[in-house]
Amino acid sequence: MIWYPYAQMKTLDAPLKIVRAEGVHLYTEDGHDLIDSVSSWWSVIHGYSHPEINAAISGQLEKFAHVMLGGLTHEPVQKLSDKLAEWLPGDLDYCFFSDSGSVAVEVALKMALQFNTNRGSGRDTILALEHAYHGDTFKAMEVGDDEDYHFAFGSSGEKKRGVVHIPTEIPALEKAFAEYGDRLTCIIVEPLLQGAGGMRMYDVSFLERARQLCNEYDVLLIFDEVATGFGRTGNRFVSDLVLPDILVLGKALTGGYIGHAVTVANKRVWDGFISDDPTHALMHGPTFMGNALACSAALKSIELFEREDYMLKIRRIEEITKREMAGFSDPRVREVRIMGGCVCIEVTDAKTLDGFRKFAYERGVFSRPFLKYMYAMVPYVISEGELVTVLDVMKEWFT
Ligand SMILES: Cc1ncc(COP(=O)(O)O)c(C=O)c1O
Known part of the structure; x- marks a missing residue:
């Protein structure tokens, strides 16, 4: 029996069985052709079955699929860490690989906490x-603030000990630093766009102020760009606008091909672990970190991103989306939000979206609204016609 994600198994609707996927299209066992409007949880930026990524993985497979990084290394992981060091802004040069975004967040928090322990700070x-x-x-749940995902583990008390949550407002940020500044190890944020918490968008000035306060109070700034990285906000990385001390990437890192993630530290954080004292080492090592197939896919994915000017593609997606959503309104809609390759229609009552998934399916679109949020995060290779279809289906639901 398969235990499916985020679902009550007693009432689960049968998932769609996919037999083939190509470009932005998912093909079901019963003959449906669906445009994937959510890019398999925001990761498949080049679409499915990309010939060059397929070839990169096959080529590596002929040499070997995986060797551990404990005592061993290999060319794909070396090349990927060199590429990331060169490609990412500032001195975000030190790459710790892992197998999922959640684990990479754990690693980032562990780095920040131990960075402080190593320097004798309480x-x-x-x-x-x-x-x-x-x-x-x-630990990712502790820094998270979403009862809709983690309700089974309580909302306060023990679970949140040592974590302070604030809104994305500068006065609240300043107040928190004034109150807790000398006790803070780090601040962790999804920069500009909070995804699973409701596609909430906020201003870069909040991040700029966070950077200033982190400098002033000697606190590490962590950007979780698992969702926002690789262009989703219309910026290559939000880290290009404001430089964090630790950056977390996942999802689109491998073009959505293989679960892999990376926690990238700057020189200062790295130096905090370099010591003659063995207890200052970072004690973490996922079995599949730096998997050779994942690294090969990631290298090809980044090559495509640069070579085919993906930032232009994302600007085009944003322009088309703004054009198509202009003038759209409905009394049941609280707000329409658009940023880069993300559009969200937030409704006032979650019940408004009951049945939308089936409605979209019948019109050739795979969608997965959650709570009060109907959204699209399409693969960047989508054509104008396909994107207009996705947006039309979203709007038509209200007419
Ligand atoms: C911002 C952010 N961080 C971390 C994660 C967790 O990534 P994973 O599902 O690969 O563990 C997600 C997943 O949606 C995410 O959106």
């Missing part, structure tokens, strides 16, 4: 955002 508090989502492992 700081013990983490600043995080209201409505944050950072994954489903335990």
